[in-house]
Structure formats: C-alpha cells, structure tokens
Amino acid sequence: MKEKGGPEKRTRKPDDFTVGTPRVASSGSSKAVNLASAAFAISVHDTAQLPPPGAPEVAFAGRSNAGKSSAINTLTGRRRLAFASKTPGRTQLINFFALGDAAYLVDLPGYGYAGVPLEVRKHWEVLVGRYVAERESLAGVVLMMDARHPLTPLDHELLAWLAPSNRPVHVLLTKSDKLSKQAAQRTLQQTRSGLSKIYGTSTVQLFSSLKREGLSEATAKITEWVRDAKNKTPPKGE
Ligand code: GDP
Numbered sequence: 001m002k003e004k005g006g007p008e009k010r011t012r013k014p015d016d017f018t019v020g021t022p023r024v025a026s027s028g029s030s031k032a033v034n035l036a037s038a039a040f041a042i043s044v045h046d047t048a049q050l051p052p053p054g055a056p057e058v059a060f061a062g063r064s065n066a067g068k069s070s071a072i073n074t075l076t077g078r079r080r081l082a083f084a085s086k087t088p089g090r091t092q093l094i095n096f097f098a099l100g101d102a103a104y105l106v107d108l109p110g111y112g113y114a115g116v117p118l119e120v121r122k123h124w125e126v127l128v129g130r131y132v133a134e135r136e137s138l139a140g141v142v143l144m145m146d147a148r149h150p151l152t153p154l155d156h157e158l159l160a161w162l163a164p165s166n167r168p169v170h171v172l173l174t175k176s177d178k179l180s181k182q183a184a185q186r187t188l189q190q191t192r193s194g195l196s197k198i199y200g201t202s203t204v205q206l207f208s209s210l211k212r213e214g215l216s217e218a219t220a221k222i223t224e225w226v227r228d229a230k231n232k233t234p235p236k237g238e
Pocket residue numbers: 005008009011012013014062063064065066067068069070071083084110174175176177178207208209210211
C-alpha cells in the first residue's frame with residue numbers, strides 16, 4: 001500500500017491538531033451534539049466503579065497508537081482532553097467526559113501495547129470486555145483503526161465482545177493523510193466490505209486529525225446515536 005508523509009515521529013503531537021473549534025455537523029435539520037462542551041467527569045479502573053447508567057454513552061476504542069487520543073481531542077476541539085500515557089500500566093482506566101447532561105464520551109483503554117504484562121492484558125479484557133458487552137447505556141462504539149493496518153486480531157476480539165449486543169460500531173480509519181487519495185479510498189472500500197461480513201451494524205469512514213478531515217461525518221454519527229438512544233428511553237415516570 002502506498003504511503004505518504006514522513007515517519008510518525010516527525011508528525012505533530014496530538015495536542016497540536018486541535019486548532020480552532022470543531023466543525024458543527026448537522027444531520028438532517030437538527031443540530032449536532034456539542035462535542036466542544038466535553039468535560040472530564042470520572043475515571044474507573046473496575047466495572048464495579050461504573051456510575052449507574054444514565055445519559056447515552058459513546059465509547060472510543062482502538063489499538064494503542066491508532067490515533068484515538070488525537071481523534072477525541074480533534075472532535076472535541078480540546079487540546080488535551082484525552083491524552084495517552086504510553087506506560088501500559090497507567091492506561092487501564094475508562095475515562096468519562098460529560099457533554100452537559102446530554103451524553104458521555106467514554107475513552108476506553110487502548111490495546112495491543114508491545115510487551116504488556118499478562119495481568120495488564122487480562123485486566124483490559126475484563127474491563128473493556130464487560131463494559132462493551134454489558135453496559136446498558138452504551139449507544140455505540142467509535143473504533144479507531146490506523147488506515148494503514150485496519151482490522152487487526154485485537155479489533156476482531158473487540159467486535160466479538162460487541163456482537164451479542166449488536167451495538168452499532170463506527171470505524172474511523174485514522175491518519176488517512178498518510179495514504180494517497182487512491183489508497184485511502186481502496187482501504188475504505190476493503191474495510192467496509194470486510195467489516196460488513198463480520199459485523200452488520202457497522203459503518204466506516206476516513207479520518208485525519210492532522211488534516212482535520214472526516215470531523216463532520218464522525219460528529220453526525222455520534223449525534224445520530226445519542227438521538228436514537230434518547231428516543232428509545234421512555235420519559236421519566238413511565
Ligand atoms: P492513541 O495511542 O490511539 O491515543 O494515539 P495518539 O492519538 O497518541 O496518536 C499516535 C501517534 O499517531 C502520534 O504520534 C500522533 O501524532 C499520530 N497521529 C494521530 N493522528 C494522526 C493523523 O491524523 N495523522 C498523522 N499523520 N498522524 C497522526
């Protein structure tokens with residue numbers, strides 16, 4: 001696959017991607033959720049610490065280094081809302097960011113760190129596995145995959161945990177700026193077709209934090225999920 005751009009080291013830090021306010025996407029005639037209002041709410045290390053289910057949650061998952069922190073920061077227009085500690089032991093938290101009282105963005109711990117101790121890997125499996133399989137208020141999962149290496153075995157594992165509940169998954173093929181336009185389109189088609197065979201309720205798009213591409217599409221999807229979840233929830237008192 002043809003790649004563009006220099007080595008990763010020479011790209012800008014995730015913090016630098018977030019210049020200006022996020023574009024507001026509109027899906028249909030209604031307004032998008034206000035991702036710029038995201039504010040840190042709580043971190044949990046164990047599913048027992050999860051707050052009672054309430055407002056719809058949109059979770060962000062992905063292999064370490066897939067560009068998850070950059071994507072969250074870019075979508076919310078915040079410099080360091082999410083930041084990846086590259087020390088595996090320190091990344092085993094689920095971080096909740098509140099969008100007012102409308103919804104939560106949920107940053108799941110990254111997976112696939114090289115040389116990670118078995119107990120850390122097991123902890124990730126239990127924490128993330130249970131969260132995505134059982135969390136009542138989870139409206140959908142935004143799954144980051146490096147556009148140059150989509151659908152890794154660990155991505156398959158995550159999708160397998162999600163499959164019984166059949167929750168919607170939206171894949172961001174990240175760092176799409178590293179591929180030529182043609183290669184990016186080819187990856188998009190291939191991933192879309194591969195994914196549709198293993199996970200029906202999925203959608204895929206190209207995304208670049210560096211070039212700020214794909215923001216409207218991703219925001220529209222998150223908005224759709226939050227709105228659908230709200231429409232499904234019976235009003236209080238019923
Ligand atoms: P995380 O571990 O999934 O949270 O990944 P990060 O957001 O920390 O990104 C991992 C690396 O990829 C960093 O070196 C980023 O600068 C780089 N990166 C993230 N998004 C992009 C992008 O859209 N384009 C390019 N070229 N590099 C990116």
